[in-house]
Amino acid sequence: MDNIVSLKNLVMNFEDGEQILHGINLDIKDKEFVTLLGPSGCGKTTTLRIIAGFLEPTSGDVFFDGRRINGVPPHKRNVNTVFQRYALFPHLNVYENIAFGLRVKKTPEKEVVRRVGEMLELVNLKGFEKRSVNHLSGGQQQRVAIARALVNRPKVLLLDEPLGALDLKLRKEMQVELRKIQQALELTFVYVTHDQEEALTMSDTVVVMNNGSIQQIGSPTDIYNEPVNAFVADFIGESNIVNGCMPRDFLVEFAGKRFECVDKGFSPNETVDVVIRPEDIKIIPAESAKLTGIVESVVFKGVHYEMIVDGVDHKWMIHSTKHAPVGTMIGMNFDPDDIHIMKKTEVDG
Ligand SMILES: Nc1ncnc2c1ncn2[C@@H]1O[C@H](COP(=O)(O)OP(=O)(O)O)[C@@H](O)[C@H]1O
Ligand SMILES: [Mg+2]
Structure with a gap:
């Protein structure tokens, strides 16, 4: 599979001089569901805005389909964004909200009817065409936002905490639906969340970020079972993390006792973090x-x-x-x- 988006050494300094991204390198494959996961303030939204073209990186490059797209304005990128605050047009009904992007492009009326119809079907809002968006539930509004973002058929959809405003039950339903839509349309989704469970259930690939740096990139099972450091272990599910040392290969000492383990390659008596999942303690x-x-x-x-x-x-x-x-x-x-x-x-x- 080819890379659809590649980020090379992205650095972002804001005007106050603070460095927010410290060299982000990430390859996103075509048709992949990739999630940027990390605590609030770690740089997820900033990374997404750079991919969308709303923000230019201080240094580093953005590639789309192998082409460098630094400086290309957002509307000329084959990318669209769904935000947590849906930002629907309050004076337009459901149909016209979805049709908006097509109207801007002066799409012929017949094609507008067909494509809005497809989208209404996709997000389960058939029959809601004439409704005012102000009279929809949060979940329905989010469906309109997704349909509106997809109607122009972007190759990549960027989603910034899109389910954050929904209650837990609705969020779970929408997680399943979003995954279905991504697979049915064979699109690339770059999804941002601070919710580790959401990231693990939805994604092909999870990118764990902290303080403007990528900590680990891997499948949900890799990230869960083989966290590369104590931050990832702690952030992905609850963990017991204790100080220890490695007297020799396959032997670790912590809590004043020695235990057999399966790890090697440390220098004698090297101090280490020892991580044990709560469900693994008998x-x-x-x-x-x-x-x-x-x-x-x-x-x-x-x-x-x-x-x-x-x-x-x-x-x-x-x-x-x-x-x-x-x-x-x-x-x-x-x-x-x-x-x-x-x-x-x-x-x-
Ligand atoms: N326009 C800006 N000017 C200065 N600092 C910013 C700006 N936008 C975001 N930041 C800072 O950058 C950091 C990362 O923000 P953001 O990418 O929104 O994080 P996340 O989406 O992971 O919560 C935060 O500390 C935030 O305060
Ligand atoms: Mg954010």
Whole structure:
């Protein structure tokens, strides 16, 4: 598959001199669903605006279909954007909101009718043509915004937290619908969210960002199972992160004990971050455990219990279908391949 969008060494300095992007390199494949994921303020929207052409990078290049497009104005890029605030035209009805981009291009009336019809079908709004957009629900307004962005048939759709204003149930439904639309039309979607679950469920590729830099690029399973550093591990799902060191290959020391692990290639006694997922910790009898702690809290989360266990020098979070009462001493155990060893990196946040 060919790259449809490539970003090379993008640097963005705003006028106050602050550097917001520190050299972004990213290849986006044709027909791919790519999500930029990271905490608020990490530079997701800035990156998207550079792809759209609303913002020129301080340095670095943007390629579209192999062609450098720095300086090409937004309306001449084969790209369209859907924003969180839908910015529909309040004085136009549903039909005319969707038709807007075609009218600007002086598209013949017959073709407008056909293409708006296709879009209404695509986003499930047939019968709503004459409605004022002010009388639609949030979810319906977002559908109009998506139809309006797609009617000109861009090759790439940029979506900036498009579901952020919807309640949880509607958001889940729209996630499924957006994915269907992307696959049906064989489009490239570049999606921005700070919601890790949304990113993992929708995307082919997740790009984890922090402080203006890309931390990791990978499939949802790669990102979840093999986070490259403590920031990614912590941001993608809850994790236990403790300081440790590697006495030798396949052996890690933390919480005052040594454990077999599957990692190698560290210098002797190198200090590392040790990451263990809450769902990978098994509760065993305290007598037979290397690691013990006192149960501090238990909360039922619907499918599992979430327990905080005080292990003296570290509090452990455990997700398990079994639980032990508050105040009891339990043992904790994990398999060698559930221990993830990460090189120490300069991480904040
Ligand atoms: N026009 C601007 N001038 C100065 N700083 C800006 C401007 N736009 C965004 N920023 C800053 O850039 C950083 C990244 O912003 P943004 O890309 O919107 O992050 P995100 O979308 O990941 O939340 C933030 O610290 C924000 O305050
Ligand atoms: Mg943003």
